[in-house]
Amino acid sequence: MTREIVRTEGLACSYRVGRVLEEISITVAAGDYVGIVGPNGSGKSTLVQALMGLCTISAGSASLFGVPCGRFTQWGRIGYLPQSLRLLNPVFPATVAEAVGLGLLSLKRFPRRLSRQDREKVAATLELLGVHDLRDKLIGELSGGQQQRALLARALVNDPELLILDEPTAALDPETRERFYHLIADLNRSRGVTVLLVTHDAGAIGGHATKMLYLDKRVIFYGSFDEFCRSDDMSTIFGSHSQHLMCHRH
Ligand code: ADP
Ligand code: MG
Numbered sequence: 001m002t003r004e005i006v007r008t009e010g011l012a013c014s015y016r017v018g019r020v021l022e023e024i025s026i027t028v029a030a031g032d033y034v035g036i037v038g039p040n041g042s043g044k045s046t047l048v049q050a051l052m053g054l055c056t057i058s059a060g061s062a063s064l065f066g067v068p069c070g071r072f073t074q075w076g077r078i079g080y081l082p083q084s085l086r087l088l089n090p091v092f093p094a095t096v097a098e099a100v101g102l103g104l105l106s107l108k109r110f111p112r113r114l115s116r117q118d119r120e121k122v123a124a125t126l127e128l129l130g131v132h133d134l135r136d137k138l139i140g141e142l143s144g145g146q147q148q149r150a151l152l153a154r155a156l157v158n159d160p161e162l163l164i165l166d167e168p169t170a171a172l173d174p175e176t177r178e179r180f181y182h183l184i185a186d187l188n189r190s191r192g193v194t195v196l197l198v199t200h201d202a203g204a205i206g207g208h209a210t211k212m213l214y215l216d217k218r219v220i221f222y223g224s225f226d227e228f229c230r231s232d233d234m235s236t237i238f239g240s241h242s243q244h245l246m247c248h249r250h
Contacts, residue, residue, distance in 0.1 A: 003030040003065075004029060004030075004063075004065075004066060005028050005029065005030050005064070005161070006026070006028035006051060006062070006162070006194075007027045007063045007066075008024050008025055008026050008027075008050075008060065008061065008062040008063075009025050009060050009061050009062075010023055010025055010060030011023075011025070011057060011059070011060040011061065011062050012059035012060055013043070013046050013056065013057060014058045020043045020046050020217060021043040021046050021047060021050070021215075021218075022217055022218050023218050024215075024219055025060075025219070026213065026222050028194060028211075031192050031210075032194055032195070032210055032211050033188045033195040033197070033208055033209050033211070034196050034197065034209065034210070034212070034213055035199065035205035035208075035211070035212050035213070035225070036196060036197065036198040036199075036213045036215065037198075037199070037202075037205070037212065037213070037214050038215035039216060042215045042216045042217060043215050043216075044166070045082075045166055048164050048166055048198060049082075051064060051164065051196075052080055053070070053072070057069070064078070065077060065161075076158045076160070077158075077161045077162060078160050078161070078162045078164065079155030079156050079158065079160035079162070079164070080155060080163075080164045081148075081151055081155045081164070081166060083166035083167045083198070094138070094139055095136050095139070096134050096135050096139060096142070096153075097122055097135040099139050099150060099151075099154055100122050100125060100150065100154045101118065101119070101122050101157075102154065103153075103154040103155070103157040104121065107158065121157060123135075125156055128183065129150075129156075130149065131146060131149045131150050131153060134150070143171075144171030145171045145172045145173060147171070148168065149176070152180070156187075159191075161193060161194060162193070162195075162196070163184070163194070163195050165195070165196070165198065166198045167199055167200070168197070169181070169199070169201060169204070177201075181204045181208065184197070184208070185208040188208065197209070202242045202245040202246045203245050203246065206225075206245065206246035206247060206248065210224065210225055211224055211225060212224075212228040214237070214238065220237065221233070229246070229247035
């Protein structure tokens with residue numbers, strides 16, 4: 001039996017400007033790697049925020065691990081990297097290691113203290129993302145790319161079963177970007193981590209995604225990666241150049 005990690009039924013979300021998402025009905029199974037694409041303002045970030053309980057669902061429903069989002073509490077099973085780092089306080093008085101440690105602490109009951117095992121886990125995660133040498137720097141002192149990797153470390157430190165990444169490589173240089181995509185693909189393949197990846201990076205999704213979601217306020221396409229590549233509608237809407245970049249599977 002395939003486990004259902006995410007399900008939405010007729011999901012709609014509104015801001016003051018009105019509805020920005022409508023009639024979203026999708027299911028994501030354990031082990032899927034879903035590439036989420038669509039024009040600017042098509043509701044990609046709103047969709048993942050709705051799943052994370054960060055915006056109000058105005059119609060329909062969503063569930064995580066079989067639990068309705070409103071009642072979901074097991075946030076440690078999810079690693080989330082939001083699109084905008086703007087919320088990050090530049091004088092946030094924490095070092096990289098402390099910020100990643102907070103990812104573990106926030107799930108503990110009182111007394112909240114990191115064990116030796118926890119500290120080893122933090123170190124290993126920093127190592128994995130190549131930011132171990134930055135461990136004692138303040139988050140606010142890092143470059144955009146370094147901050148991104150530190151925050152990804154925080155998203156990964158709990159060994160999440162579901163990883164939600166919203167345009168995670170925007171601030172990364174090409175080489176780090178490549179390493180980053182390999183890392184995510186490896187987590188997906190060897191550890192079975194379910195991945196939702198919002199990105200404009202056509203080549204990168206092509207290498208790894210098993211499913212594609214094309215949003216434009218509604219679901220324009222949701223299906224397997226191969227169906228996406230065979231879809232004439234998608235060539236028309238998405239542009240045959242981008243489709244080729246993805247489907248060529250570099
Ligand atoms: P995408 O991530 O696909 O670029 P978003 O989900 O960020 O799209 O935005 C979808 C629409 O909702 C856009 O028209 C955007 O301007 C609007 N929107 C997003 N966030 C807010 C907000 N906090 N308040 C009001 N409108 C918003
Ligand atoms: Mg967005």
